[in-house]
Amino acid sequence: MRIAHVTDVYLPRLGGVELQVHDLVTRQRAAGHDTLVITTTPGPSGRRVVRLGDDLLGAGPYRVLPGRSLVDVLRVYGVDVVHAHVSALSPMAWTAGGLAASSGRPTVVSVHSMWHGMVRLVRGYARLRSAATWPVMWAAVSNAAAAAVSEALDGTPVTVLPNGIDPAEWRLPTPPRAGGVPTIVSVMRMVRRKRPRALLGAVRALRATHGRRFRAVLVGDGPLLPGLRREVTDAGLGDQVRLTGALDRDAIRRLLATADLYVAPAPRESFGIAALEARSAGVPVLARAGSGVADFVRHGTEGWLVGSDEELYATIAALLDDPGRLAAVAAHNRAVAPRVHWEAVLDTADALYAAAGLRHGVAPDRRLLGSPA
Template sequence: MRIAHVTDVYLPRLGGIELQVRDLAGRQRAAGHDPIVLTTTDGPRPPGGAERPGALDEPPVLRLGRQARTVGFGPYRAMHDRALRASLAAQRVEAVHVHVSAFSPLGWTAARVAAAEGLPTVVSVHSMWHDIVPLVRRYARWHAAAAWPVAWAAVSSAAAGAVRAALDGAPVAVLPNGIDPEDWMTPGRRPAGNVPTLISVMRMVRRKRPRELLRTLLALQRGHPGRFRAVLVGDGPLLPGLRRDLAAAGPGTGIRLTGALDRTSIRTVLARSDLYLAPAPRESFGIAALEARSAGLPVIARAGSGVADFIQDGVEGWLVHSGSDLRATIAALLDDPARLAAVAHHNRAVAPRVHWQAVLETADALYAAAAARHSGRLGQLLGSPA
């Protein structure tokens, strides 16, 4: 099947959507589909159309930036319906998979145009809409989006609830991000008696709460001096300020800010760690937390976030309701290492349910559902049974 993955943001820009779209399209290509990524994100522009893949797991990419106009802020650009329709036709697309976040002008246009053109269309929401439900609902009602013959999905149950509210109760499936758990499994067991290492991997941006996490860790070190080490991995606009805050705390905190690391390096750090922290209350999925859980680490995350889809409280980790709960839970585990070890043993013995094969099967089912929705809509318009 010729599948067009439409996304406002894509590599070489780094982020969760960018990597997941690349990985999903690459996996589909390896499975026998014929995917292509359509994006307005700038990148290499070879003459003659789409960038060809460099490896089996890399999809071709068609960059539409020259046909788009800048809107809003950041990398976002919008396209006229006619130009986008022509691009889909030129690529002989059989199904369209649109990936949207909180602000996705290309994605919304692609969903509307593809559905109107009779192409089976899936819209995946990769972010938490809880804070913008009234705004999205107004936009969706203006365009009658809930009535489009598309299949709606979100990356977690928490994210799906907000999408459902914005679409006035339209059905929304869960299409999680993909992972190969075995790629993250770490051998052996850490020696008993070692000072535990806490780790978190995130983009250093406000919504991920890195500053709040650093303050929590510094406060814990004052109350539990020398009882743990911590590693915060990631880059972003808040990183220079975090480094200043850590330097101001003085030596001997046991906390390290690494900046960005590649996947291989992150696996190495996870193998030397004991507990993963996911402090963001608006985490739509939490791929880094899933990677850590696959590596055998217990996870502390916020209840109501997407992480709750694969972390059961007291089984694979703990779900907390506030920053103070997070601090109290870490402190309790430092005082009860056997409790931490029991959950780590479970996570090493039991693989998570989220994996690429399940994601690919769910995506195929959504394409079939989108085709059925369009056929039913066409039957209604023609006066025949759906």
């Protein structure tokens, strides 16, 4: 089966959608499918990556691409199924969804972000495009994200197609700890919506109540990083808090092997792949309730879910005072693999492609049931 993944953002640009689409494409190829990426992100093209819109005006990687240009590519490459990937602003992916009826191709539209804060705006746009009537299968990366998508689409059913991970790749032996000081880790883009300042605020409060009885490592790059580093220095936390900048996956694995607690402070986290990687490595996870992390972290079992910044601080403080609770959850996470893994993701994607085919009157034969063409 030839699957075209239509995504406005893709490598070499780095981000959650870009990496997940790349990993999904790679896994589907390994399963025997013929996959193609169509994007407006500039970069090297090839037989498997088609880059469009260089001659069009836009902002960053985003271009408003004429539908006929996308239809031409789908026809030339003999695409069987279209899988469009939408975040908040994804003009080409929206165009791909809108072409489902006229192109006659089974289409899945996956939403990778949280629409909770902009449901009314998206609903207005979706009604303008009549998106709820498109013959597509809608999906989102978590139950929390799916609820907002369904609301924006006036109750349209939305399937959960989570991000993928190989939990075994993240399981590492825990080395002996030097000094026994608990380590708090977080991995995020240093942007406002990920709320690194909220986490740094909790760390500053912990310094006041717990002194040097912990250390914190914040991983990630982004526009807020220089300011955060100045705040750490100005607060005299340089000996206790480290902001590493961006790290590759191997370096993050090594860091997680030394971590006692992973913290995800964003309440609008659509999925939380970094939190899932930490949970797979055996690290207890503290996250905000109502985020996508709740799909793989149960309160008190794989970690803790809290409702506010104040509760986030209070929970960390209580765990530092009772390391046995951390140890118990860590033992569970090391012994029990998460249910979210690539095999389940690929099966769900294949089922969505088959269901999308039925909407076009295509029998769910082996080409749309995931069997390699």
